Amino acid sequence: MYCERLKDLLADYLVGELDEKTLAEAQAHLAGCAACREELESLSAIWTKLGVLPKEQPSAALRSRFYDMLEAYKEGLKRGGIAARPLQSLSSWLSRLVPRRPAYQLALALVLIIAGLGSGYLLNVRSRSNARFEVATLKHEVNDMRRTVAVSLLKQASPSERLMGVSWSVQLDRPGDEIIAALLETLDHDSNVNVRLAAVDALYLFYDHPEVKERLVRSLAGQTSPLVQLSLIDLLVGIRERRAVEALGQLIQDHKINPKVKKRAELGLAQLS
Amino acid sequence: MKTIVRLAGIIILLWAVGMADSSQQSQADHAVVSFTNPAKPGSLEVDIREGSITVRGYEGKDVIIDARWRERVLTGEKREMEAALAEAEEELDQEELARKKAQAEKSRGMKMLAVESMGLTIEEEDNVIQVSVEEGKRAVDLVIQVPFSTSLQLSCRDDERGVTVERVNGEIEVDTSDGPITLTNVSGPVVADSSDGEIKVVFGKITPGKPMSLSAMDGDIDITLPLDVKASLKMKTDEGQIFTDFDVQLTPSQQKKEEDERKEGGGYRVTYEKVTLGLINGGGTEIQLTTYEGNIYVRKAK
Numbered sequence: 001m002y003c004e005r006l007k008d009l010l011a012d013y014l015v016g017e018l019d020e021k022t023l024a025e026a027q028a029h030l031a032g033c034a035a036c037r038e039e040l041e042s043l044s045a046i047w048t049k050l051g052v053l054p055k056e057q058p059s060a061a062l063r064s065r066f067y068d069m070l071e072a073y074k075e076g077l078k079r080g081g082i083a084a085r086p087l088q089s090l091s092s093w094l095s096r097l098v099p100r101r102p103a104y105q106l107a108l109a110l111v112l113i114i115a116g117l118g119s120g121y122l123l124n125v126r127s128r129s130n131a132r133f134e135v136a137t138l139k140h141e142v143n144d145m146r147r148t149v150a151v152s153l154l155k156q157a158s159p160s161e162r163l164m165g166v167s168w169s170v171q172l173d174r175p176g177d178e179i180i181a182a183l184l185e186t187l188d189h190d191s192n193v194n195v196r197l198a199a200v201d202a203l204y205l206f207y208d209h210p211e212v213k214e215r216l217v218r219s220l221a222g223q224t225s226p227l228v229q230l231s232l233i234d235l236l237v238g239i240r241e242r243r244a245v246e247a248l249g250q251l252i253q254d255h256k257i258n259p260k261v262k263k264r265a266e267l268g269l270a271q272l273s
Numbered sequence: 274m275k276t277i278v279r280l281a282g283i284i285i286l287l288w289a290v291g292m293a294d295s296s297q298q299s300q301a302d303h304a305v306v307s308f309t310n311p312a313k314p315g316s317l318e319v320d321i322r323e324g325s326i327t328v329r330g331y332e333g334k335d336v337i338i339d340a341r342w343r344e345r346v347l348t349g350e351k352r353e354m355e356a357a358l359a360e361a362e363e364e365l366d367q368e369e370l371a372r373k374k375a376q377a378e379k380s381r382g383m384k385m386l387a388v389e390s391m392g393l394t395i396e397e398e399d400n401v402i403q404v405s406v407e408e409g410k411r412a413v414d415l416v417i418q419v420p421f422s423t424s425l426q427l428s429c430r431d432d433e434r435g436v437t438v439e440r441v442n443g444e445i446e447v448d449t450s451d452g453p454i455t456l457t458n459v460s461g462p463v464v465a466d467s468s469d470g471e472i473k474v475v476f477g478k479i480t481p482g483k484p485m486s487l488s489a490m491d492g493d494i495d496i497t498l499p500l501d502v503k504a505s506l507k508m509k510t511d512e513g514q515i516f517t518d519f520d521v522q523l524t525p526s527q528q529k530k531e532e533d534e535r536k537e538g539g540g541y542r543v544t545y546e547k548v549t550l551g552l553i554n555g556g557g558t559e560i561q562l563t564t565y566e567g568n569i570y571v572r573k574a575k
Contacts, residue, residue: 158424159446160462163484167559193448193466194486197563201548226468227488227563230511258490260565 002029006036010043143173154182159192166198170205180206184215193225200231207239220247226258233261237268245272302340302393308400311335314422314443315400323412325434325452330421330441336402340393343412424461435470444483453492467492471567476574479504484559493567496560499574503557506571508549510564517571521551 006029012018013026030037099105146168153165166186169179183206187199206212216236223229229251236244248269252262308315311334319326324343392407406413412432419425424443427436435452438445444461447454453470456463462483465472471492479502487494498504498519508515562569 158444158462159464160444160483160485163464163486163559163561167484192446192464194464194488194561194563197488198486198561225466226490227466227565230565260490 003033003036006030006033007039010040013040014044014047139173146172147176147179151178151182154186159195162186162190162192162195163198166195166202170202175206175209180209180212184212184219187216187219188222193227196223196225196228197231200228200235204235204238207235213239213241214243217241217244217247220244221250226261229258229261230264233264233268237271240272242272245269248272302338302342304338304340304395305335306338306395306397306402307335308402309397310400311420313400314424315402315420316424316426316443317402317404317417317419318426319404319415319417320428321404321406321413321415322430323432324406324429325414325432325436326427326429327414327416327437328425328427328441329416329418329439330423331418332421333418334420336420336423337418338395338404339416341414341416343414435467440477442480463487471495476502479558481558484561486561486563488561488563489567490565491567492564493570494562494564495570495572496562497572497574498553502553503555504553505556505559506549506551506553507559507561508551508569509562510567510569512566513564513568515549515569515571517551518573519553519571521553521571522555524550524552 002025006026009018009022009026013023018026030040099108150165150168150172153161153168156162156165166183169175169183172179180203183199183202187196187203190196190199203212203216207216216232220229220232220236223232233244233248233251236248248265251257251265252269257265315336317328317336393413394403394405394407396403404415404417414434419441421440421442423441424445425438425441426446427438428448429436429452430448430450432449432452435449436447436454438447438456438459440458442460445456445459445463445465447456447463447465448467449470450468451470452467454465454467454472454474456465456474458475458477460476460478461480462485463474464486465474466488467490469491470489471494472487472489473493473495474487475497476499478499481503487496493513506521562571
């Protein structure tokens with residue numbers, strides 16, 4: 001029976017989505033079938049109550065008329081030259097810039113990438129050289145601070161702190177006269193053998209500083225500890241300081257000298273002559 | 274606040290006279306000195322010529338000093354022997370030699386009385402205690418007990434018994450000429466040197482960040498460090514050997530180091546080092562060990 005089929009089509013019929021042929025069939029059946037007419041009306045009533053169904057069902061013709069009207073409106077806009085939205089104009093302007101041909105599009109893309117990388121690099125270089133300048137300034141300040149700390153450590157009562165002072169002065173970039181003078185003073189007058197030994201080692205690194213060599217030679221005569229004497233003799237021989245010859249000679253003459261130091265002094269004398 | 278405590282010559286004298294017969298008995302002095310501010314760590318400085326120094330840490334706050342004077346009463350024979358020895362060892366000038374001989378002659382069979390004061394002086398000022406002995410007095414063996422945190426500065430020359438320290442955590446500075454230096458269960462930075470003696474240190478722990486240095490002319494240097502110590506060793510020995518059971522990472526000891534800064538307006542620098550540099554557990558506290566003839570031993574604490 002067609003009634004079964006119509007039941008399935010009822011929903012579509014009400015919304016107006018049936019094609020012309022099926023629509024005609026359904027309408028023909030409805031004309032002759034009271035049961036189906038009732039079915040249709042009750043469904044329609046329910047839908048209307050639910051607000052699903054528009055009061056008036058547009059016909060197929062209405063739809064086509066609607067789309068025609070829309071086209072006409074759009075056409076009118078285009079001819080009128082009215083800017084619908086600013087974003088739309090910008091995008092249309094941009095789209096005019098972009099070249100049509102893909103090859104040119106690719107070229108433009110590459111140019112943009114290179115431009116981007118290049119400017120990034122330039123900015124980086126400038127900031128790096130700024131950074132380098134700042135680092136140099138900082139290093140300078142740290143060096144000055146180290147120098148002050150080293151000089152003050154060399155004057156402390158604790159021998160361990162004086163040792164630290166010697167080791168800090170060695171780590172300075174540019175020792176300067178103040179540090180050299182402090183080290184020479186330590187070598188000559190520090191009460192502790194270990195600190196004097198450390199000072200000899202430190203002065204190894206600064207022997208090319210003016211007047212250090214002379215002071216080292218003079219210091220040899222005043223040293224009493226055999227270990228310091230040995231270390232100093234080694235240094236003077238190592239840097240080939242000829243002026244030490246006389247001081248070594250005097251040391252050898254001294255009858256109170258430790259025999260091992262005497263031996264080293266004699267050796268040194270031979271090497272320097 | 275200055276406290277001068279002069280150990281009673283009078284009391285000792287009376288006692289000495291009373292004990293004239295038992296001349297071989299050594300005499301002892303005893304003093305208890307407190308620091309100006311017992312709450313802060315103090316320091317003890319001892320400077321003696323002949324004698325020995327033993328320092329032990331204890332829980333108290335005061336410093337307890339015991340001095341045992343060595344008898345210098347010699348029989349005639351001994352005195353002659355001494356004179357002969359002196360003649361053989363050193364090159365004394367004739368006058369001094371004659372004088373000694375004359376004295377030996379004149380005092381044959383007699384004993385020397387200690388009539389002057391012992392000459393021990395103890396001073397305390399601002400948490401620093403100084404103990405000293407007058408020149409030419411008798412040899413003294415000092416046994417001193419100090420609070421654990423005390424710093425020590427000990428100097429003892431011309432004697433074979435040397436310096437011994439146990440259980441002290443402060444900084445320790447020692448120098449001897451003949452005697453050995455033996456430090457046990459110490460932690461503070463140690464700066465020690467000896468001409469003829471051996472230096473032996475057993476560290477309980479190490480105070481980080483404080484450099485240390487030990488130097489010995491003839492003797493060995495023997496140190497024991499805790500297993501987990503971080504240390505940068507700088508070892509120099511002329512004729513000795515270096516032994517260790519630590520895993521020491523040797524950094525190349527640069528024989529010659531060149532630096533050319535002439536392009537930047539600086540100078541040219543060449544440096545020579547004959548030293549062995551080693552790192553234990555990555556490096557840290559600087560420890561410098563220098564000997565001439567002696568060996569260097571760096572041991573792991575067991």
